[in-house]
Amino acid sequence: MAKPGAAVEVVPVRERAPGTGEVRIDVQATGICGADIGTVRNPAPATGFPVTPGHEVAGVIAELGPQVQGWEVGERVTVGWFGGSCGHCSACRAGDVVHCPERRIPGMSYAGGWSSTITVPAATPSRIPEGLSAAEAAPFGCAGVTTFNALRHSGAGPGDLVAVLGIGGLGHLAVRFAAAMGFETVAIGRGEQKRKLAGELGARHYIDTERQEPGAALRKLGGARLILSTASSSEPLAELVDGLAPHGRLTVVGFDGSPPQLPLAKLVMGARSVTGHLTGSPADTEQAMRFAVATGVRPHVQTVPLEQARQALATQQEGKARFRMVLTTGGA
Secondary structure, eight states, X not given: OOSTTOOOOOOOOOOOOOOTTEEEEEEEEXXXXXXXXXHHHOSXXXXXXXXXXXXXXXXXXXXXXXXXXXXXXXXXXXEOSOOOOOSSXXXXXXXXXXXXXXXXXXXXXXXXXXXXXXXXXXXXXXXXXXXXXXXXXXXXXXXXXXXXXXXXXXXOOTTOEEEEEOOSTTHHHHHHHHHHTTOEEEEEESSXXXXXXHHHXXXXXXXXXXXXXXXXXXXHTTOEEEEEEOSSOSTTHHXXXXXEEEEEEEEEXXXXXXXXXXXXXXHHHTTOEEEEOOOOOHHHHXXXXXXXXXXXXXXXXXXXXXXXXXXXHHHHHTTOOSSEEEEEOTTO
């Protein structure tokens, strides 16, 4: 995108040779995330124009910069929302690199993955295990690792009732992960037409928000140990609190920025909590991919050539993607 409000267009790019501590990747596939829409619409991006979005990247290491160790040309890797950190703040020193106040994000901090090439800090890639194609691996850099980490760090155990609000780019993966982790999984969506899909993804129960209040329906099931909200709207969150069991947790990974009106009395009286969750480290992404290979979890991807990025973005914006739009290059 060359200027504010301009349409997305594909133009020739020049490879940026990796500097000290960097690697260059030949991109094979790159996912379209909801956050990319915000990048495209941003009238004043931090890096200025032109803007190259994309933070769900899969490809092959093509070049190593000076002083890079531990990587080899030809290795298959992903790069996700975590695109680098300062390395010296208290979060980084504690190993919590994704919460570094100077964390960098591909597509926002520097040119992203909607391209045939991307150059990134050498600490950011994750190795792709055998069994995952580039198009399948790309979403793990954001949607995959985010939902995987939110579920496994929730405190819920096998057999606990776990609900996922939204069956979209993040939500469909969350349902699959939840079922594979041994949770009694509930999918919450809009419309009876999604009931069959929810079952195919591994959900044991489906709640249609057009027919039931999801919080009340969860309460009838005994209450959820965890509700993972992947929907882009914050409006349902207040009612969802009713669906939490005592000591249950509502974790938000998708939101629209509007302030929710949470019932504090119900949170306090039930010792319930509301938390947010953001992405994961490269090691977390590798673990998410290994778990997916071991359990058969795969994202539903809809591949489109990079040259058709404008049309693919429109499909995503219209809510017609099933479920992750992935741009592919000639090297895929």
